[in-house]
Amino acid sequence: MALKNLPREEFLFPGAAACPGCVGCLSLRIALKALGKETILVIPASCTASIEGYFPKTPFNVPVLTIAFEAGAAGASGVSAALKRLGKDETNVVVWAGDGGTYDIGIQALSGAVERGTHFIYICYNNEIYSNTGIQRSGATPFGAWTTTTWTGKTEHRKDLPRILMAHEIPYLATASASYVEDLFRKVQRAKTIRGSKYIEIHIPCAPGWRFPMDKTIEIGRLAVETGAWALFEYENGELTFNGRSKRILEGQVEPKPIEDYMKTQGRFRHLFEPRRDEERLTEIKRHLESDWARFRKQVQLQTA
Amino acid sequence: MTVMMDTGNRIAAKAAQMAKPEVVAAYPITPQTVIVEEIARYVQSGQLDAEYICVESEHTVMTASIGASATGVRTFTATSAHGLALMHEMLHWAALARLPIVMVNVNRTLGPGWSIWADETDSVAQRDTGWIQFYCSGNQEIFDTVIQAFRLAENREIQLPVMINYDAFILSHTSMPVEIPDQEAIDEFLPKFKPFWQLDTDNPITHGNLVSEDDYMDIRYGMHLAHENAKKLIPEIALEWKETFGTYHGGLIEEYRCQDAEFIIMAMGAIGAEAKLSVDNLRSEGHRVGLARIRVIRPFPNEEIQRIGRGRTLIVVDRNISVGSGGAVFTETKSALCGLNDCRVYGFVAGLGGRDVTYEDLADMTRKVMNNEASETEWWDLKETGGA
Ligand SMILES: Cc1ncc(C[n+]2csc(CCOP(=O)(O)OP(=O)(O)O)c2C)c(N)n1
Ligand code: SF4
Numbered sequence: 001m002a003l004k005n006l007p008r009e010e011f012l013f014p015g016a017a018a019c020p021g022c023v024g025c026l027s028l029r030i031a032l033k034a035l036g037k038e039t040i041l042v043i044p045a046s047c048t049a050s051i052e053g054y055f056p057k058t059p060f061n062v063p064v065l066t067i068a069f070e071a072g073a074a075g076a077s078g079v080s081a082a083l084k085r086l087g088k089d090e091t092n093v094v095v096w097a098g099d100g101g102t103y104d105i106g107i108q109a110l111s112g113a114v115e116r117g118t119h120f121i122y123i124c125y126n127n128e129i130y131s132n133t134g135i136q137r138s139g140a141t142p143f144g145a146w147t148t149t150t151w152t153g154k155t156e157h158r159k160d161l162p163r164i165l166m167a168h169e170i171p172y173l174a175t176a177s178a179s180y181v182e183d184l185f186r187k188v189q190r191a192k193t194i195r196g197s198k199y200i201e202i203h204i205p206c207a208p209g210w211r212f213p214m215d216k217t218i219e220i221g222r223l224a225v226e227t228g229a230w231a232l233f234e235y236e237n238g239e240l241t242f243n244g245r246s247k248r249i250l251e252g253q254v255e256p257k258p259i260e261d262y263m264k265t266q267g268r269f270r271h272l273f274e275p276r277r278d279e280e281r282l283t284e285i286k287r288h289l290e291s292d293w294a295r296f297r298k299q300v301q302l303q304t305a
Numbered sequence: 306m307t308v309m310m311d312t313g314n315r316i317a318a319k320a321a322q323m324a325k326p327e328v329v330a331a332y333p334i335t336p337q338t339v340i341v342e343e344i345a346r347y348v349q350s351g352q353l354d355a356e357y358i359c360v361e362s363e364h365t366v367m368t369a370s371i372g373a374s375a376t377g378v379r380t381f382t383a384t385s386a387h388g389l390a391l392m393h394e395m396l397h398w399a400a401l402a403r404l405p406i407v408m409v410n411v412n413r414t415l416g417p418g419w420s421i422w423a424d425e426t427d428s429v430a431q432r433d434t435g436w437i438q439f440y441c442s443g444n445q446e447i448f449d450t451v452i453q454a455f456r457l458a459e460n461r462e463i464q465l466p467v468m469i470n471y472d473a474f475i476l477s478h479t480s481m482p483v484e485i486p487d488q489e490a491i492d493e494f495l496p497k498f499k500p501f502w503q504l505d506t507d508n509p510i511t512h513g514n515l516v517s518e519d520d521y522m523d524i525r526y527g528m529h530l531a532h533e534n535a536k537k538l539i540p541e542i543a544l545e546w547k548e549t550f551g552t553y554h555g556g557l558i559e560e561y562r563c564q565d566a567e568f569i570i571m572a573m574g575a576i577g578a579e580a581k582l583s584v585d586n587l588r589s590e591g592h593r594v595g596l597a598r599i600r601v602i603r604p605f606p607n608e609e610i611q612r613i614g615r616g617r618t619l620i621v622v623d624r625n626i627s628v629g630s631g632g633a634v635f636t637e638t639k640s641a642l643c644g645l646n647d648c649r650v651y652g653f654v655a656g657l658g659g660r661d662v663t664y665e666d667l668a669d670m671t672r673k674v675m676n677n678e679a680s681e682t683e684w685w686d687l688k689e690t691g692g693a
Binding site: 037038039040042049050052053054055058060061062063064065066067068070071074075076077078079080081082083084085086091108109111112115116 | 327328330355356358359360361362364365368369370371372373374375376377378380394395398504505506508509510511512513514515516517520
């Protein structure tokens with residue numbers, strides 16, 4: 001759907017206490033447009049729990065259950081079960097959690113809920129850090145990135161959570177990006193129509209956390225996809241499909257832009273270029289990226305074979 | 306009315322079934338397992354029309370119960386020891402969210418080393434979470450208290466979660482005859498749950514967002530007032546139950562042969578049942594001894610204890626320990642009586658980790674106090690010192 005044709009109705013009002021220009025908020029606003037009024041949000045500790053603002057005011061126009069950090073999917077399990085009892089099974093139960101609340105502390109509850117086939121949508125907005133507590137590393141932080149707990153750069157690659165969830169045979173999974181809102185809107189709409197557990201992960205460049213000027217946010221999100229640092233795909237009925245630019249990269253129709261073009265826009269990678277190039281770590285980043293895409297290709301080829 | 310001859314756990318499960326919860330999230334732990342197995346059986350055989358969520362941890366048990374209760378349905382669960390400890394964060398959450406979740410906790414020892422026997426330290430360690438806490442001394446009391454707990458929790462003046470505790474194995478796995486009222490009579494006593502707040506797409510509230518330092522304290526005070534209200538309501542509900550169904554176990558405290566007593570044994574749970582025998586035996590020896598069995602530790606029955614304690618000597622026996630302080634009932638009783646100089650209080654820590662506490666032990670503790678041989682606090686029957 002074209003941007004101008006998105007539903008006019010708003011479920012996240014202005015005045016939320018996010019950093020100005022936060023695309024986490026933007027994505028939530030778009031996701032809520034796709035979800036509509038019949039939605040209950042479950043929000044664990046994260047930036048979003050803070051941007052809810054002070055009681056008794058709220059920027060949300062759907063009911064929200066704020067819950068403990070590790071407990072998003074667990075809270076949704078209870079809400080979903082109760083809605084079934086109340087005959088309101090059609091209401092969307094949606095967890096909106098950060099990557100810390102998803103990859104790290106919340107993975108047990110998420111795995112349990114998906115294994116049980118809980119009827120809900122779990123959306124992880126992945127800004128690749130714990131931003132709410134001041135830019136600490138998470139399991140989703142990329143190799144080499146500076147955070148306040150990895151001062152010289154993270155020494156591990158990010159965990160592949162989508163693959164872990166595919167191993168749960170989740171009915172629907174998608175990755176999205178705040179820089180491609182039509183794609184995001186479509187994926188949330190798709191998730192709404194499917195029974196059981198759905199997982200959507202949105203790539204969210206975070207200006208204060210990644211160290212770049214706020215007005216570059218959308219551009220950097222695009223560069224992530226154009227360089228292949230972030231891939232847009234969908235997984236449904238055991239089938240993996242790539243979308244948009246990522247599809248063209250996968251099929252070799254376009255060359256990905258050099259990964260350094262993406263990294264150089266962000267202060268969190270500066271130490272890999274200044275005062276001199278860290279060839280060893282840059283090589284490792286490229287090797288890992290290529291191995292990711294080689295695996296993607298193999299998986300898609302296996303499907304068509 | 307029928308009579309069911311069964312264990313504490315199966316009686317608790319029966320009570321839960323008759324209370325008709327709509328969502329039960331559960332996770333097994335010895336010695337609570339039979340409860341979750343029984344409820345699964347009730348649900349899967351169509352004897353309980355509810356959603357049963359077989360979750361992956363106790364943290365999720367409590368979180369899912371919070372989610373379900375916040376969506377507006379009656380919620381029950383059960384746990385023990387390490388399960389209860391794992392829930393700790395969400396116990397606070399349930400109480401602060403003012404959700405009337407009812408939970409059975411089978412009092413079991415905490416590790417290491419692993420032990421499954423009776424010890425109240427697991428639930429005593431959760432005193433500050435805001436939950437109302439009962440301790441039962443027999444299977445009839447377990448049945449009656451589970452049903453009464455829903456009435457209490459769901460009352461507008463309360464709106465708090467309630468925990469019903471009883472001793473591992475001594476009650477959980479011991480059969481006793483229990484009077485089970487007819488379902489219609491239970492339905493009349495406990496009508497369908499009407500939530501006070503609920504997640505509702507027609508009324509989109511945000512629950513649990515930031516609270517300013519100006520507002521938080523009043524939320525806590527509201528919980529405190531609810532506990533004060535519970536001090537009135539718990540005895541009222543117990544009396545209404547007595548009039549309707551005939552069984553009764555006391556209000557906040559069960560008093561046994563206290564009227565002319567000079568010495569009063571105080572205890573919770575199964576030790577409180579055992580102590581009746583000690584009282585009878587000591588009385589037959591000519592001693593004026595009574596029993597005050599604490600049924601409710603939160604809210605703590607300060608006023609009742611002040612009334613009972615006046616002019617008497619109290620012998621408090623705790624199967625729990627706050628290390629570095631003392632037994633819970635002892636320390637709280639002392640604080641309730643602070644300023645009253647016409648009573649004496651002795652504390653015995655006994656039976657930790659399931660060590661047996663017999664009516665003989667309780668009588669011996671009492672004799673020791675009567676003979677002025679006891680120190681103010683003692684650990685009873687220690688091996689290293691050859692016993693106190
Ligand atoms: C049990 C627990 N541990 C730690 C915290 C502190 N905490 C709150 S939010 C947060 C980080 C959230 O990170 P993420 O999920 O990535 O969301 P973001 O802040 O990036 O939006 C942490 C560590 C907490 N609330 N609860
Ligand atoms: S820190 Fe980042 S994710 Fe959090 S509100 Fe600000 S821009 Fe958004």
